[in-house]
Amino acid sequence: MNFEACFRFLAERLKDEIIVTSAGNSSELWWDITHETERVFYLEASMSLASVFAAGIALGTERTVVAFNGDGAFCMNPGMLLVERQLALPNLKHFVISNRVYGSTNDLGHPFGELMDYAGIAKACGIERIYDFATLEGLAQGLDDMIKAPGYAFAVLRVDPLGRHLPSPPLDGPEVKFRFGRYLERTGGRPVFDAPLHPK
Amino acid sequence: MSGNAADTASRRIVDVTADCGISLVASLPDGWITSLITHYSRDARFKHVAVNREESAIGLCSGAFFSGLGTFALMGASGFLTCIYAITKINYTYQIPLLIGITLRGRPGDRAKFHQSNGLYLQSVIQAIDIPLVTIEKADDIPRIGTAYNHSRTMSRPVVVGLTREVLRGEA
Numbered sequence: 570m571n572f573e574a575c576f577r578f579l580a581e582r583l584k585d586e587i588i589v590t591s592a593g594n595s596s597e598l599w600w601d602i603t604h605e606t607e608r609v610f611y612l613e614a615s616m617s618l619a620s621v622f623a624a625g626i627a628l629g630t631e632r633t634v635v636a637f638n639g640d641g642a643f644c645m646n647p648g649m650l651l652v653e654r655q656l657a658l659p660n661l662k663h664f665v666i667s668n669r670v671y672g673s674t675n676d677l678g679h680p681f682g683e684l685m686d687y688a689g690i691a692k693a694c695g696i697e698r699i700y701d702f703a704t705l706e707g708l709a710q711g712l713d714d715m716i717k718a719p720g721y722a723f724a725v726l727r728v729d730p731l732g733r734h735l736p737s738p739p740l741d742g743p744e745v746k747f748r749f750g751r752y753l754e755r756t757g758g759r760p761v762f763d764a765p766l767h768p769k
Numbered sequence: 770m771s772g773n774a775a776d777t778a779s780r781r782i783v784d785v786t787a788d789c790g791i792s793l794v795a796s797l798p799d800g801w802i803t804s805l806i807t808h809y810s811r812d813a814r815f816k817h818v819a820v821n822r823e824e825s826a827i828g829l830c831s832g833a834f835f836s837g838l839g840t841f842a843l844m845g846a847s848g849f850l851t852c853i854y855a856i857t858k859i860n861y862t863y864q865i866p867l868l869i870g871i872t873l874r875g876r877p878g879d880r881a882k883f884h885q886s887n888g889l890y891l892q893s894v895i896q897a898i899d900i901p902l903v904t905i906e907k908a909d910d911i912p913r914i915g916t917a918y919n920h921s922r923t924m925s926r927p928v929v930v931g932l933t934r935e936v937l938r939g940e941a
Binding site for chain 2: 612614625627629742749753760
């Protein structure tokens with residue numbers, strides 16, 4: 570499916586969830602479409618750690634946390650699925666974006682992109698709720714089940730390469746941290762920082 | 770080595786980490802910390818997560834900072850050396866505090882030849898990326914783990930506590 574259409578659809582449907590994006594295309598495209606600065610943690614240069622980072626966030630909230638990893642990131646650390654299965658967090662939803670290129674480095678071809686069966690790997694790891702979305706129609710049909718039904722879920726998004734370079738979100742790391750952390754505190758999360766912004 | 774002495778040392782470390790507010794421990798084993806990991810896994814004050822690789826401990830604990838949990842990433846020296854990218858990219862870029870516990874492998878007395886590279890390079894690497902290192906050389910140093918945790922939160926960067934073989938065996 571078309572990558573941008575896929576993300577536009579997800580951005581339209583995932584309005585209440587906490588979002589963690591990975592290096593390259595997922596951060597750049599989510600930013601380009603939404604310009605969101607609070608409920609999204611743009612974990613750029615994360616090298617495969619976006620979903621376990623999201624798992625850490627999900628440990629402390631009942632809200633749904635959605636993580637995006639690229640297929641390049643996934644291949645660096647497929648064992649992440651074993652950790653996620655062990656945690657079995659009911660509010661963690663993990664998407665792998667399979668565009669078969671390294672999107673952050675000028676769409677250089679992914680050497681294993683055509684070989685990998687990400688859903689098969691997830692199944693072999695013992696994950697029960699697995700989705701494999703190759704079309705926008707399929708995504709539209711299955712997304713609510715994946716996101717709304719309680720339980721850890723893993724999904725593959727089969728998309729075409731983006732084919733163009735987008736700028737990174739114009740936020741320095743500490744700004745991402747404070748916007749995101751204060752947002753969580755303000756919307757009912759536990760205190761993140763040692764000192765509240767507005768002491769009672 | 771006395772098993773009781775190692776147990777006592779592990780219990781002290783576990784108690785100090787609980788007292789300073791840590792409730793999530795992510796670990797990968799090293800032969801020196803199996804007793805300590807076992808204590809964490811059996812202690813109801815903690816959620817213990819056995820991760821697939823040390824970088825996952827860095828990622829999980831860094832995310833959990835935003836869940837308001839105090840966290841401790843526990844690993845061997847060799848595993849720590851695989852985490853330089855994750856630490857410098859995630860924790861330094863976003864200024865996320867994290868307490869990391871490691872074994873001080875490769876010191877004189879460690880007879881494992883495959884750990885001698887840690888003796889040669891571990892502390893140099895730690896210094897090269899400017900992570901404060903708090904060494905726990907004897908049982909009386911164990912409370913410094915709490916100080917290291919608080920320091921990490923104050924400076925919004927990771928702090929490493931280095932555990933010696935003698936402390937972990939209850940011999941110092």
